[in-house]
Amino acid sequence: MTVKNADRDAIAHGKITERPLRERPKFPTWALKLTMAITGLIFGLYVLVHMIGNLKVFAAPYADGGHPLNTYGEWLRTLGDPIIPREGALWIFRIVLLVALVLHVYGAFALNKRASESRGKFRRTNLVGGMNSFSTRTMLVSGIILLAFIIFHILDLTIGVAPAAADVFQHGEIYANLVASFSRWWVAAFYIIAMVVLFFHLSHGIWLAVSDLGITGHRWRAILLVVAYAVPAIVMIGNIAIPLSVLFGWVG
Numbered sequence: 444m445t446v447k448n449a450d451r452d453a454i455a456h457g458k459i460t461e462r463p464l465r466e467r468p469k470f471p472t473w474a475l476k477l478t479m480a481i482t483g484l485i486f487g488l489y490v491l492v493h494m495i496g497n498l499k500v501f502a503a504p505y506a507d508g509g510h511p512l513n514t515y516g517e518w519l520r521t522l523g524d525p526i527i528p529r530e531g532a533l534w535i536f537r538i539v540l541l542v543a544l545v546l547h548v549y550g551a552f553a554l555n556k557r558a559s560e561s562r563g564k565f566r567r568t569n570l571v572g573g574m575n576s577f578s579t580r581t582m583l584v585s586g587i588i589l590l591a592f593i594i595f596h597i598l599d600l601t602i603g604v605a606p607a608a609a610d611v612f613q614h615g616e617i618y619a620n621l622v623a624s625f626s627r628w629w630v631a632a633f634y635i636i637a638m639v640v641l642f643f644h645l646s647h648g649i650w651l652a653v654s655d656l657g658i659t660g661h662r663w664r665a666i667l668l669v670v671a672y673a674v675p676a677i678v679m680i681g682n683i684a685i686p687l688s689v690l691f692g693w694v695g
């Protein structure tokens with residue numbers, strides 16, 4: 444349990460203080476961490492599957508001018524038909540993702556507040572060096588950038604609200620919307636930067652989740668360390684290829 448003790452100097456000098464421990468929070472810290480881990484893994488799985496679906500952008504257009512990316516979008520909307528109504532399955536995914544996102548963001552701010560209360564005036568020390576430490580320190584900031592990205596992205600390619608979306612946006616024309624949007628260099632650049640941020644956030648997030656889920660075995664940790672970097676790297680490379688290809692005129 445995290446101890447809030449305003450007088451750590453006293454303890455450091457061998458003096459015992461009578462100050463009370465921090466009040467027990469209503470929602471325990473371990474439960475918050477577990478919530479973060481599970482909702483984060485849901486998002487990790489989503490971005491991997493979403494990236495694989497996005498790669499349909501590289502498929503050849505049909506002879507009639509249609510595109511496999513649009514067919515894929517239509518398939519998502521009619522998933523489970525006729526048992527599930529049109530867009531029913533899509534709305535279930537959307538609700539699960541939204542709940543996961545709200546819980547994840549709430550958990551991030553709540554944990555951050557508890558951590559800084561517990562640290563008091565003391566700074567974090569003994570962080571492992573290099574990229575790991577960089578990711579650790581920037582989790583909150585990279586998370587906020589990703590939240591901004593998700594809002595922009597939905598306005599851009601799902602709802603179609605300018606200036607996030609291109610002027611020519613039309614519902615159902617997923618391929619044309621995507622090409623029109625990424626033809627604007629600043630949008631392509633924003634997506635590319637967001638995917639690098641996603642790599643740092645997701646790789647460190649998966650690794651944190653491994654610990655928070657209590658996986659301590661040597662062999663499993665060695666395997667999952669590779670997974671923690673490989674999956675986000677694949678997501679980043681696959682996704683970045685899309686705006687880059689539009690920008691260079693290879694797709695469009």
Ligand code: HEM
Nearest residue numbers: 490493497516537593596600601617621634682683685686
């Ligand atoms: C270059 C990278 C990406 C591309 C090209 C891309 C492409 C798309 C496209 C074309 C759609 C609209 C699909 C449709 O209308 O059926 C979409 C929707 C969406 N994307 Fe992405 N995406 C990318 C990255 C991401 C990332 C990293 C996330 C999550 C952090 C994400 C989350 C979403 C969400 C939540 C939706 C809305 C789905 C819905 O409710 O219909 N995307 N994306």
